[in-house]
């Protein structure tokens with residue numbers, strides 16, 4: 001592995017079926033659901049680019065062509081906007097295709113997040129890389145990914161992002177057992193368990209959808225047997241790495257206290273849209289005034 005080389009690769013799994021949003025996602029990828037006026041996935045791609053990642057790989061599947069189209073040029077539309085003198089919208093349209101280069105690989109079988117990450121093996125090769133899950137949007141002011149990349153470089157292991165949740169909600173997440181590291185902001189992850197029952201959860205620290213992984217994870221994923229539902233779990237592979245002291249062993253956590261918007265289920269999605277919309281300079285104040293009147 002090349003040491004000291006800046007991390008440039010991001011893997012964005014986007015092959016999920018989006019069943020929670022049916023029928024909206026019957027013919028449209030869930031990643032294309034709009035959050036105000038841009039699809040959710042664009043926030044994630046922008047976050048990766050803003051964190052300095054320049055080589056982006058999206059893991060897609062059947063019925064996901066809209067993702068490729070969204071990040072591609074659209075000459076007819078661009079010409080039409082130009083002819084109308086609509087330069088703001090032209091810039092918005094061109095911005096999405098200027099975020100790349102984006103690469104795509106298809107996950108033929110929906111065999112879980114671990115399998116999706118494994119689909120990136122050939123593209124990533126033998127370097128640390130970031131994984132960004134589309135259901136979590138991280139406010140660009142909060143720079144979570146950059147601090148995770150720094151921790152990966154310092155520790156040489158893999159890094160997960162953790163948030164404190166209400167203990168009753170831990171069963172929706174991977175859960176981490178951690179201990180403090182002297183003189184550091186990050187924690188050491190002693191163990192991880194995927195979606196534990198409230199009674200079995202080792203903590204209220206939940207794994208959210210940002211990871212910076214050592215490439216050792218690929219060999220571990222190859223050897224990770226499918227768990228519940230026939231899926232290869234990334235959490236299971238990280239559990240193995242957490243207790244390994246070989247090359248690329250060790251898992252660390254960055255406890256995130258910034259702004260995160262979950263778009264993974266209907267209620268959270270609506271809250272995310274409203275939170276982000278209410279911060280818009282062009283109509284945020286109007287929206288808040290309307291909301292106050294609406295709730296009273």
Ligand code: G1P
Pocket residue numbers: 113133135136172173174175194195206207208209234235264
């Ligand atoms: C996945 C991971 C889980 C993590 C979550 C974060 O679960 O398996 O450990 O807490 O993402 O969003 P999913 O939400 O895909 O079921």
